[in-house]
Amino acid sequence: AQSVTQLDSQVPVFEEAPVELRCNYSSSVSVYLFWYVQYPNQGLQLLLKYLSGSTLVESINGFEAEFNKSQTSFHLRKPSVHISDTAEYFCAVTLGFQKLVFGTGTRLLVSP
Amino acid sequence: DVKVTQSSRYLVKRTGEKVFLECVQDMDHENMFWYRQDPGLGLRLIYFSYDVKMKEKGDIPEGYSVSREKKERFSLILESASTNQTSMYLCASSFQGTTGANVLTFGAGSRLTVL
Numbered sequence: 001a002q003s004v005t006q007l008d009s010q011v012p013v014f015e016e017a018p019v020e021l022r023c024n025y026s027s028s029v030s031v032y033l034f035w036y037v038q039y040p041n042q043g044l045q046l047l048l049k050y051l052s053g054s055t056l057v058e059s060i061n062g063f064e065a066e067f068n069k070s071q072t073s074f075h076l077r078k079p080s081v082h083i084s085d086t087a088e089y090f091c092a093v094t095l096g097f098q099k100l101v102f103g104t105g106t107r108l109l110v111s112p
Numbered sequence: 113d114v115k116v117t118q119s120s121r122y123l124v125k126r127t128g129e130k131v132f133l134e135c136v137q138d139m140d141h142e143n144m145f146w147y148r149q150d151p152g153l154g155l156r157l158i159y160f161s162y163d164v165k166m167k168e169k170g171d172i173p174e175g176y177s178v179s180r181e182k183k184e185r186f187s188l189i190l191e192s193a194s195t196n197q198t199s200m201y202l203c204a205s206s207f208q209g210t211t212g213a214n215v216l217t218f219g220a221g222s223r224l225t226v227l
Contacts, residue, residue, distance in 0.1 A: 006154075009152065032213040036218075042221075043116075043202055043218035043220045043221050044155075044204075044216070045218070046217075049213070090155065094213060099145065099157050099160055099214070100157075100214060102147075102154045102155040102156075104152060104153060104154035
């Protein structure tokens, strides 16, 4: 069965610094990968997804993630974070037409 | 945009009470899901449904049941609430689509406290 590992439960960073949130998955077949974001007191929202094609995917607010099949990773990066990026970020995987399996989440704390 | 509405944002119930959590989506999605979110554990799937009157167990179905009588509505039922069911409950829906990938749209969540 597929699983997702987010090793960092919390990542503190200063505003305008770069950040990387790590995500590794385990699966022996092709997968679809997602990053969801949860702002305080809200439900989850899709941030970006990898289905096929280019291994680098981008979101509208400056985040990007790269699918690395050999390392079974899908790390999320942003070159310069804002206070408003403070949220919890969840990596998820599916084999398609099935339920999503989520990681345990990484709380990004951006301070001035 | 798809909207997923969870009727109650905050509930406080007593041990042994029957609890209903309601979820409605307005975009004719086939798939609906109930997740439970706990600190350090992420999201864990309780039940899901691919069609009306159809349900399948997720990873932690014990102590829960569901009902899907209409396509737009998916209810989570706690027959006899216990303190270990204190949690945030998230409903989600998705279109089946042709790519085979489920992109979920989530509701805002229902925070349940069982005393």
